[in-house]
Amino acid sequence: MTDSEFDIRSLPFPEALRWLRENGEPADPRTDIDTGSLRRRFPRLANVETHDLTIETPYGAQPARAYRDNSADSSGRGLVWVHGGAFIGGYLDMPESNWVALELAARGIPVLAVDYSKCLGDVHYPVPSDDVIAAWEYGLAHSADLLGVGPEALYLGGASAGGALTSGAAARLRDGGGTVPAGLVLVYPVAHPDGAHPGSIPDPAAPHAQLSLNYAGSAEALYDPHVFAGLGSGEGFPRTIVVVCEHDGLRPSGEAFAALLDEGGVDVTLHLEPGADHAHINEPSDPTALPTIEVIAAWMRA
Structure with missing residues (x-):
């Protein structure tokens, strides 16, 4: 098997974890997802300026990147954005981070995209969650300089595992003052620890449950609402949009979380992306990806 044919997702989870520990993030075989290629494919991204930086967390420095288009009609709101990767992978140059941030910035929503510690080896919760909170606090302190918005206009968000980290961080911020x-x-x-079956006891043999346990670090932590925010109360969360995909096996988790927020009196919007599957915004050529960007931008401006 050549490097271009290798797909780490084809490995059993213990083998995938071991491979990542030994080799690091595998190369993405796509040749059209770098920033230069994206600007050529999507001319609307031409005026987005980027600034690479590092954010100090309790566990060391994490890379981050600010995106801003001063020629765009400003929304007056900014976003701290966290990519996914099953808690064990992902990076700032993946489309779910870079392309999403470019597209939102071009629509007048400046973005601070951030990275976090991956749950490899002995790393588990709260390490990546602490990284996200440190990035959030950095964004608050530097929102005016980096994004041109005040801290009162700063949103937080993420996709997949990034959605777990950001919703959990919001719960921690709410409960911790x-x-x-x-x-x-x-x-x-x-x-939820079993995104396909919210409210059920995770099956330890199920691949998703193995990812959740690896993130949580213990069976007890699987039921901590700061680890998986869907297990707690919906009260006290801010205005929220939850995007779920028609063909995503983890769709029930997003739908259940939206219902939890609604029960808690939160202004929540649940958007179902027709025809989409999990990770669709990590593929700019997916016809369902851009509609999700448009929905997020319109919601943030509303």
């Missing part, structure tokens, strides 16, 4: 985001943007989020 921190600054809760002005809004929450969640795309196919994992808000």
Whole structure:
């Protein structure tokens, strides 16, 4: 099997974890997802300026990147954005981070895209959650300089595992007296330890349950509402949009979390993307990806 044919998702979870520990993030075989290629494919992205930086967290420095288009009609709101990757992978140059941020910035929504510690080896919750909270606090402190918006207009969001981390961070901020985001943007989020069956006891043999346990770090932590926000109360969350995909096996988790927020009196919007599957915004050529970007942008401006 050549490097271009290798797909780590084809490995059993223990083998995938071991491979990542030994080799790091596998190369993406796509040749058209770098920023230069994206600008050529989508001329609307031409005026987005980017700035790479690092954010100090309790566990060391994490890379981040600010996106801003001063020629765009400003929404008056900014976003701290966290990519997915099953808690074990993902990086700032993947489309779910880079392309999404470019597209939103071109629509007048400046973005601070951030990275976090991956759950490899002995790393588990709260390490990546602490990283996200550190990035959120950095965004609050530097929102005016980096994004041109005040901290009161800063939103937090993420996709998949990033949705778990950001919803969990929002719950921690709410319960710990921190600054809760002005809004929450969640795309196919994992808000429960078994995203396909919210409310059920996770099957330890199921692949998704293995990912959840690896993130949580213990069977007890699987039921902590700061680890998986869908297990707690919906009260006190900010205005939220939850995007779920028609063909996503984890769709029930997002739908259940939206219902939980609604029961808690939160202004929540549940958007179903027709024809889409999990990770669709990680593929710019997917015809269902851009509609999700448009829905998020319109919701943030509303």
